[in-house]
Amino acid sequence: MATTYAALLRGINVGGSRKVPMADLRALMEGLGYGGVRTYLQSGQAVFTSGHGDEESLAAELAAAIERHFGFGVDVIVRDHAYVKAIADACPFPAAELEPRQLHVTYFSAPVGPERFAGIDPAAHLPEEFRLGDRALYLYAPNGLGRSKLAEQLARPRVNKGVIATTRNWNTVVKLVELTRA
Template sequence: MATKIYAALLRGVNVGGSRKVPMARLRTLLEELGLGGVRTYLQSGNAVFSADRGDEESLAAEVGAALEKEFGFPVDLLVRDGAYLRAVAEACPFPAADLEGRQLHVTYFSAPVDPDRFAGLDRAAFLPEEFRLGDRALYLYAPDGLGRSRLGEALSRPALTKGLIATSRNWNTVAKLVDWTDV
């Protein structure tokens, strides 16, 4: 199997002082699994690595098991290859080049999402905030940032993400991960 470059997107670590996963230890842990070229970005659980085995799902399971063994709690995560990350960025329905990174977010999902899941949201009630669905991704335009986004809060309700792993990144992180996984 040819070597591919992947990003691991950890969900819910290093937020509010709980579920701590130090990035230096994450890098070492990934290297101990035999993954190469390991780099981490920010403290929010973004790692890039190369692998010549497995696929997104098996690598996520392997990394997740190692994280739980090391830190004593389960960590939901997604692993996505560089081609997928680039395709998501290129498919962005909003003018990313004209926006600040804090205004645009991508939520990556573990599986395709049926638009009917969001049918009950009154999109007009949240304007100028908007969202659009992509391939296992949701794009959120929040002009005042995610921290003040009423739509972002509504989209994160457990009923809307039930049965899925969902983890969000702002556009600056999306772009950095694309850059680091681009081959």
Template sequence: MTTTYALLLRGINVSGHRKVPMAELRSLIEGLGHTAVRTYLQSGNAVFTTEGDEDEGEEHLTRQLEQAIEEHFGFRVDCLVRDAGYLAAVAEACPFPAEELEGKQLHVTYYSAPVGPEAFADLDPASFLPEEFRLGDRALYLYAPEGLGRSKLGEALHKPSRNKGVIATSRNWNTVAKLVEMTRD
């Protein structure tokens, strides 16, 4: 059975630190036996296909890729692997009018595990308006009209203490849509 996945790396190629060249990442993924490997942007997005059974799903691939990246590049990188169906479902479930917004105004934070509303119970949503967020399936949708860089809500949502033990990585809507497209090809 062939399955298409996206690999989302967290915190690489930022300000010259933790450099992971995309050509090397593609070669690394291919060296693990995966096929149709493509990358998108320098921020750590890859799409690949793999042969395998249900036991070798997202968690197995995440561990495999994290270990290979650490061995090859010499530092640990948190990774999330999500299959094509999940990526499409997250995009389709978006509670905001994505087609009416600029890509920089809408973001999805993908989580390694479900995160419930209790993680955000201390936030007063009204104090951040017009910014808003909604929870999804191992995902959080953030509407930030001025972009993530100026978002007070984004800053509050992504405090390291908020989701202890859960890996989180965010992508703007342009990247979300592109990864869905790439996993359909």
């Protein structure tokens, strides 16, 4: 039986570099035998079905195919519908009361613990806040991600060392739940 997944590609089609046209990505994924391939926006979200592999092996397979086809490496995280829905449902912030640009989720390729964030003083960044979830971090940035000093701290290599991390705004989080619904 096939499972529906979301693939999150990190850092493509940003600032004119690492271009991955969505039509080409869909064709590449179909060539890998994935079914029902759809993309969302140009920033690196794809939804597909597969009856083989698990999240990690599918992410590795897709990353390798992208590197072969496009000539550059792209970090990929793959998560199934149950996970993307659980992340949306577990949001510790009042998502329905906030503007989508104020709320973001950073997805991690592996579990991360609070020790990674010990060097960040939460009080120094208020009213911005973050909370950890299951292989995810929720960020409330009332003035948006682009102006967030906390987001800068959270994106530092020492914080994300050894894991892939990619951030999506709340609109995309909600859309991925909808798109992966079987």
